[in-house]
Amino acid sequence: MVLLNSLCDYFEDIDGLAPAIEAVIFASDEPISMEEICEIFSVTPKKRNRKRDKGYSSAKCKTGSIELNVHKQKKEMVSKAMEFIKSRFNEDIGHGIYLSVNNGNYSFKTKPEYYGVISEFLKVKPQKFTKPQLETLSIIAYKQPVIKSEVDLIRGVDSGGVVRFLLEKNLIRVAGRKDIIGRPLIYKTTNHFMDVFNLKDLGDLPSVKEIEEVIKKEKKALDEGEQKELLFDE
Numbered sequence: 001m002v003l004l005n006s007l008c009d010y011f012e013d014i015d016g017l018a019p020a021i022e023a024v025i026f027a028s029d030e031p032i033s034m035e036e037i038c039e040i041f042s043v044t045p046k047k048r049n050r051k052r053d054k055g056y057s058s059a060k061c062k063t064g065s066i067e068l069n070v071h072k073q074k075k076e077m078v079s080k081a082m083e084f085i086k087s088r089f090n091e092d093i094g095h096g097i098y099l100s101v102n103n104g105n106y107s108f109k110t111k112p113e114y115y116g117v118i119s120e121f122l123k124v125k126p127q128k129f130t131k132p133q134l135e136t137l138s139i140i141a142y143k144q145p146v147i148k149s150e151v152d153l154i155r156g157v158d159s160g161g162v163v164r165f166l167l168e169k170n171l172i173r174v175a176g177r178k179d180i181i182g183r184p185l186i187y188k189t190t191n192h193f194m195d196v197f198n199l200k201d202l203g204d205l206p207s208v209k210e211i212e213e214v215i216k217k218e219k220k221a222l223d224e225g226e227q228k229e230l231l232f233d234e
Contacts, residue, residue, distance in 0.1 A: 010041065011041075011074055011077055014077065014080055014081050014084055017041075017077055017078070017081045018081040018084050018085050018088075020041075021037060021041075021078070021081050021082065021085060022085055024037060024040055025037075025085075025099070025106050025107060025108055026108055028107070030105075030107070031100075031102060031105030031106060031107040031191065031195060032105060032106055032107070033104055033105050033106070034078070034079075034082070034104065034106070037078060037082075037106075038074075038075055038078055041074070041078065082099075082106070085099055086099045086101075089108070095111075096110060096111055096114050097109060097110055097111065098111055100195070100198065101200050102191065102194040102195045102198065102199060102200060102201075103191050103194040103199070103200070103201055104201075105191060105194075105195075107195070109198075127196070132155075132157075132159075132162050133162055133165060133166065135155060136151060136155065136159050136162040136163065136166065137166055137171060137172070137189075137193075139151050139154050139155065140166070140172055140187050140188070140189060141189050141193070141202070141205060142205065144175075144187065144188045144189060145175055145176075145186045145187065145188050146186070146187055146188075147178050147184040147185065147186055147187070148160065148163055148184060148185070148187070149184060151163070151187075163187065169192075170190055170192045170193075171189065171190060171192060171193045171196065172187050172188065172189055172190060172193065173187070173188055173189075173190045174186065174187065175187065175188040189202075
């Protein structure tokens with residue numbers, strides 16, 4: 001027989017709270033935010049409407065203050081538990097999964113070094129992108145919020161088909177309309193984009209300078225390879 005704990009029981013110590021949060025993150029179908037975790041464990045205080053509460057008094061005010069302090073302490077415990085989980089799974093080499101943080105949302109992912117065995121088990125192939133797809137996605141990621149005509153101007157070609165593909169893959173989303181003639185759609189990247197490319201936030205995107213350095217290195221390596229091939233032919 002399994003004994004069910006009340007929510008209060010989990011806040012006795014970090015050792016009791018952390019496994020409960022682990023279970024919630026694992027059971028979630030999609031990445032979950034800190035706010036959602038706090039709501040699940042009843043950490044978010046209920047708002048009081050003073051105008052509607054006719055019986056509001058100084059005594060109730062003190063009670064409300066105490067409740068806020070309790071919620072604050074619980075939220076601090078949840079934050080500490082999250083750090084404990086992160087250090088446990090991300091720093092301990094004895095685990096095949098790690099806690100991923102993407103755009104403020106948490107999820108468990110398998111570590112990259114185990115991709116081979118997982119792909120063999122699931123019979124899946126890695127997601128491959130064409131050059132136009134990566135090019136368009138990069139422009140939207142760096143220039144967002146952006147409209148299609150701006151993407152077309154940078155690429156020099158029509159990007160309609162590629163934009164539709166990225167929308168279907170949930171890598172970009174429509175974020176409204178620009179207040180200009182024609183009111184074109186505005187595009188931004190999604191949380192799924194952050195998840196796929198394992199970005200904590202948009203600040204993790206490589207800078208233009210870093211990209212240029214990678215391109216230079218690749219070009220240099222390619223040139224050196226061609227030179228070696230010429231020497232071999234001679």
